[in-house]
Amino acid sequence: MGLSTAYSPAGSRLATPPLGAAATARRRSVQPLRPRRHHLLATVRCSVDAAKQVQDGAATVAAEAPASRHAECFGVFCTTYDLKADDKTKSWKKLVNIAVSGAAGMISNHLLFKLASGEVFGQDQPIALKLLGSERSIQALEGVAMELEDSLYPLLREVSIGIDPYEVFEDVDWALLIGAKPRGPGMERAALLDINGQIFADQGKALNAVASRNVKVIVVGNPCNTNALICLKNAPNIPAKNFHALTRLDENRAKCQLALKAGVFYDKVSNVTIWGNHSTTQVPDFLNAKIDGRPVKEAIKDTKWLEEEFTMTVQKRGGVLIQKWGRSSAASTAVSIVDAIRSLVTPTPEGDSFSSGVYTTGNPYGIAEDIVFSMPCRSKGDGDYELVSDVLMDDFLWERIKKSEAELLAEKKCVAHLTGEGNAFCDLPEDTMLPGEM
Amino acid sequence: MGLSTAYSPAGSRLATPPLGAAATARRRSVQPLRPRRHHLLATVRCSVDAAKQVQDGAATVAAEAPASRHAECFGVFCTTYDLKADDKTKSWKKLVNIAVSGAAGMISNHLLFKLASGEVFGQDQPIALKLLGSERSIQALEGVAMELEDSLYPLLREVSIGIDPYEVFEDVDWALLIGAKPRGPGMERAALLDINGQIFADQGKALNAVASRNVKVIVVGNPCNTNALICLKNAPNIPAKNFHALTRLDENRAKCQLALKAGVFYDKVSNVTIWGNHSTTQVPDFLNAKIDGRPVKEAIKDTKWLEEEFTMTVQKRGGVLIQKWGRSSAASTAVSIVDAIRSLVTPTPEGDSFSSGVYTTGNPYGIAEDIVFSMPCRSKGDGDYELVSDVLMDDFLWERIKKSEAELLAEKKCVAHLTGEGNAFCDLPEDTMLPGEM
Known part of the structure; x- marks a missing residue:
């Protein structure tokens, strides 16, 4: 594995991010005084061909300002608008900026339209989508942006696309980090950790530099727990509590399997916690789970099923699905991201909880500190959460x-080497990737 | 082309559907007195493996009832539930049954989750989804149903899957007909009309036999206008007014292009009608369209653009998108189906209208009768519509x-030969398929 670029004691967060030369170079356009996008767009510049637009924009701006690597607005989303001038929109909330990485992928192709429809943040919450892709996917990103144009969502006021996280993450309130390299044939988890870890280290630095100081980050790209840890370690100016690794699809699948076994509709199942890593070591908790408000063990007497098959079935779900459907579960993953966001922006129902992979500092369960571990959470709906204390x-x-x-x-x-905690030492004997996942 | 199976005068609808031997054979299970699904399911039979379940169910039921080819409930959706017993759900409306054909395809993969989320019919409208696939796609249908299970949508109470429209369409209130054969290499529109026409003739007969007497039908599979005509001709017991061919994506694209050209946000554009066929002869109407409540020509002075480029841009949109994104526009097509349904179940805003391909009987414009033609419609939100009379x-x-x-x-x-109006005679000199469409 690679060498460490900086050292700080294990267990602490970095005082200064280990910005390498490459990162510094990428940050050259991040200057507090550079003109903001809407200032640049005093005259409306619209085009269906955003690739051309990016070039044109860069050429025009270069003469007047040194910073020209903005994520560019796309097509009809470059038009100006005034929510306050319109009876229908003047009571709406302030615009929320949402960055999505891997924006040209299949999970995003479901998620972006859900975000735009208002089903996540509500019908009075206008949103701006900032789509992060790669050089390779920029054309596909334009295709996605075109489909967003054609969907005419009233709440979707701005869409911009880009390939530089220092541009795309500027002022974002939410960062949904879906993009990651898929695991190649024969690639081990250790190699995947290194490759994707680099991506999340870079994105952590970018968030630290340019995002809202209270940005909420949900890491979906695998291995998501450790990617989230890398990301938060590289973003010391953002509260560690704001970083999440997605285990909500696992929770949803576990609820469904408990409902099936108990012969009840899934809305009767609550308090299902996924503990730990989003991998085959994850622990779907049936001890604290409830069916119709009562302990699961009262509704499901088959202890052998609970102790053996239940966990296996939840974990194998993605693999079974890919066999049947021929693709990974993009739609239900997107639904679970929606659920994860909603759980943070709406109050958790009385007595219930939700699972999220969060930073373990000061956890009441005795789990090791300074990792990202999925645990039971509750929220007041303010974007923040607290850990549930009364667990069995x-x-x-x-x-x-x-x-x-x-x-x-x-x-x-x-x-x-990616968290600034010395030399990497990697000993992962088992392959614990969940079947059907990248 | 094939021979006619029955003759009735042009312009009239069939008094009796021309049921062939094949159709009669398929209908063998359609008997008014056969036991209904929920009666069969007095005891809850659940399984994640629906393929096995279908077989088991068939074997069990065969001994007690002659009809056994029901579309089978899937997994957790086989559990019983009682909306009236629950404080949260007892004020909900009566369940709506929605059939979707081509349910394993990409458009459906977006649409089904939108239907289940409540964004189409509202948060107090529970729904049942009946998924129609083919022998070939039955595994993929199970994959889709598994993802719907894992999404835990409270409003989605029932999901069943099947390959026989006479089973899947039973009692449906909505039929969203998306499935159609894609056009093979070198295949002409005439050949596609014949192949897909057969599918829509069969589905029309099935709707006529088993669907709700007031079922609303939206045809998406191409060539959608003529498929809708075939479908309604084969369903004489269902009002012809209930059949729609989807031109809403064209309308949405036209609105976006007008907004782009005028430099306004798309929510300022209204009254955009797509007239005619969902093909390259379609007519996006800029004469009646409005921007900020004023005629488009006041906001866009470039008449040459309106008369030449505007229509071309709308029509080429799908082709440009497939070039960039590498796939057809499944997401925005699904959004436009949502828009089309919503336009029928919510009152049309004062002074506005929406486009839909509808049966031309008694139209006020002087368009030939007895075809399916996209025209400007308004709705009171009762599922029905009226044509707009004051058009320029x-x-x-x-x-x-x-x-x-x-x-x-x-x-x-x-x-x-598929509508019962004599021998087919086919002379379609031009290929008018829209670029980027199947």
Whole structure:
């Protein structure tokens, strides 16, 4: 594995991010005084061909300002508008800026339209979408932006596309980090950790430099827990509490399987926690789960099923799905991202909780500090969360939690060079990627 | 082209559907007295493996009832539930049954989740989804149903899958007919009309036999206008007014292009009608269109652009998109289907209208009767619509409308054997498929 670029004691967050030469070069356009996009667009410049637009824009602006690598507005979303001037929109909330990486991929292709429709943030919340792609995917990003244009969503006021996170993440309130390299044939988890870790280290630095100081970050790209850890370690000026690794699809799948086994509709199942890593060491918790408000064990007497098949079925779900459908579960993953965001912006129902992979500092369960671990959370709907304190624990549950914890501590050692905690040492004996996932 | 199976005078609808031997055989399970699904499911039978379930169910039921080819409930959606027993759901409306054909395809993969989320029919409208696929796609249908399970949508109460329209369409209130054979290499529009026409003739007969007597049908599969005509001709017991061919994506694209040209946000554009066929003879109407409540010509002075480039840009949109994105526009097509349904179940805003391909009987414009033609509609939100009477017409608009009308009359002659109107005679000199469409 690569060498460390900076050292700070294990367990602490970086005081200064280890910005390398490459990162510094990329930041050359980040200057507090550079003109803002809407100032540049005093005259409306619109084009269906955004690639051309980016070039034109760059050429025009170069003469007047040194910074010219803005993520560019796309097509009809370059038009000016005034929400306050319109009876229908003047009571709307302030625009929310949402960045999505991997924006040309299949999960995003579902998610972006859900965000634009208002089903996530509500019908009075206008949004701006900032789409991050790669050199390779820029044409596809334009295709996505064209479909967003053609959807005429009233709440979707701005769409911009770009390939530089220092541009795309500027002032974002949410960063939904979906993009990651897929695992190639024969590639081990350790190699994937390194390749994708680099991406999330860069994106963490970019968020630290240009995002809203209270940006909420949801990491979906795998291995998502450790990617989230890398990301937050590289963004010391953003509260670590703001970073999440997505385990909500696992929670949703677990709820469905409990409902199936108990013969009830899934809306009767609550308090299902996924503990630990988004991998095969994850722990779907049936001890604290409830069906119709009562402990699961009262509704499902088949302990062998709960202890053995339940967890296996949840974990194998993605693999079964890819066999049947021939693709990975993009639609339900997007739904679970919507659920994860909604859980942070709406109050959690009384007595219930939701799962999220969050930073373990000061956790009440005795889980190792300084990793990203999925745990039971509640929210007041303000974007923040608190950990649930009254959870049941038994030996069966705790032993499995410790196994997932051990895995995350080992993954952390693999990426020490990316978190500024010394030399990486990687010893991951098992392949714990979930079937059907990249 | 094939021979006619029955004859009735042109312009009339069939008194009796021309049911062939094949159709009769398929209908063997359609018997008024056969047990209904929920009766069969007095005990909850659940399985993640719906393929197995279909077989098991068939074997079990065969002994007790002659009819056993029901579309089968899937997985957790086989569980019983009682909306009235739950405080959260007891004020909900009565369940709406929605059939979707081509349910394993990409458009459906967006649409089904939109239907389930409540964004189409509202947050107090529980729905049942009935997914129609083919022998070939049955595994993929199961994959889609699994993703719907994992999405835990509270409003989605039932999902069933099947390959026989006589089963899947039973009691449906909406039929969204997306599935159609894609055009093979070198295949002419005439051949596509025949192949897909057969599908829509069969589905029309099935709707006529088993659907709700007031089912609303939206045909998306191409060539959608003539497919809709074939479908309604084969469903004489369902009001012809209930059949629609989707031209809403064309309308949405036209609105976006007018907004771009005028430099306004797209929510300022209204009254945009697509006239005619969903093909390159379609007529996006800029004469009646409005920007900020004023005629488009006041906001866009470039008449040459309006008369030449505007229509071309709208029509080429799908082709440009497929070039950039590498796929057809599944997401925005699904959005436009949502828009089309919403336009029928919510009152049209004062002074506005929407486009839909509808049956031309008694139209006020002088368009030939007895075809499916896209025209400006308004709705009271009751699922029905009326044509807008106060439209402006000039020679430029009328000449183009007549060209699209001529095409649809020619297409109608190509499918006379499928509508019971004599021998087919097919003379379609031009390829008028829209670029980027199947």
